[in-house]
Amino acid sequence: MAKDAAPDVGLNDLICFAIYSANHAFNRVYRPLLAALGLTYPQYLVMVLLWAEDGLRVGDLGARLALESNTLTPLLKRLEALGHIARIRDAADERQVRVTLTAQGASLRERARDIPPCILDASGLTIEDLMQLKTRIAALRDRLDQHAAA
Amino acid sequence: MAKDAAPDVGLNDLICFAIYSANHAFNRVYRPLLAALGLTYPQYLVMVLLWAEDGLRVGDLGARLALESNTLTPLLKRLEALGHIARIRDAADERQVRVTLTAQGASLRERARDIPPCILDASGLTIEDLMQLKTRIAALRDRLDQHAAA
DNA sequence: CACGATTACATCGTGCACGATTTAACTATC
């Protein structure tokens, strides 16, 4: 018998599993859409950031994505090899690497514009419901991050 | 100017990013808890399934976790090497591999019992709010999976 | 019973994700 204070839980009782499996489900929906652009999902997230603000440093990207250079450096090298970005050391502070869009990388933006509507459609929700859910999940994430930092 | 039908979106407008980053945040909270048991997060999910129902086949685990044998086989071999499970081919159908808990794997269950309360605490939400959020996320996941299958 | 099709699992290659460490550049203090 389980103790009163800590009964057993099944997989589907765990919110972390809902998040984990929803993340995989998103990947499965994105994969064919992004394959048409030759991007992986994390590469797409980097491009979304650069389309909004070009010339970010590796550390800026890392702060926004909650990723470290050990993940970003190889990913950015692949984006560079694909011709979408350039990685150049900042002249004023050579420790820093600025990531800038090439013309090709900038033009990819147009081809990516119809992806969000596709995702909205696949979700089967209204924008309002989706935004509300997004807000709650982001708040949960922030509290978890806050807890993990302590 | 963006076209009316498909304006640009920032990273934080994307629900997929909320899910993606919440998944990472869960991992960061789980990691130290699971490190005490010597498990990774996906390994923990497998153990949760086996604690609820011992003797599942590789395919059963895959169906519940939405993972294929290419992910599960190495993971299960690591759990076997750790002494938590045994992998034995079914005598009636030698294509199938049954995964059973060892005494050590079964005993790990007791040490894992206080993990869910820790997660609940880290989330900063009530059980009711968390379960409601979980239900919505699971419903979204199911619609995405349904869309990806088609 | 034979044999093509199907099924279950394993294998291989690529790309994240992350802890730990390293390297190079900058800053602060003396």
Add this chain to the structure above:
DNA sequence: GATAGTTAAATCGTGCACGATGTAATCGTG
């Protein structure tokens, strides 16, 4: 202006995740 400390990226090793493919066992049909 030497040097200790700090910072930004890069590097390395391990473990998921997954598309593509391989292999062996089983099933279905003639």
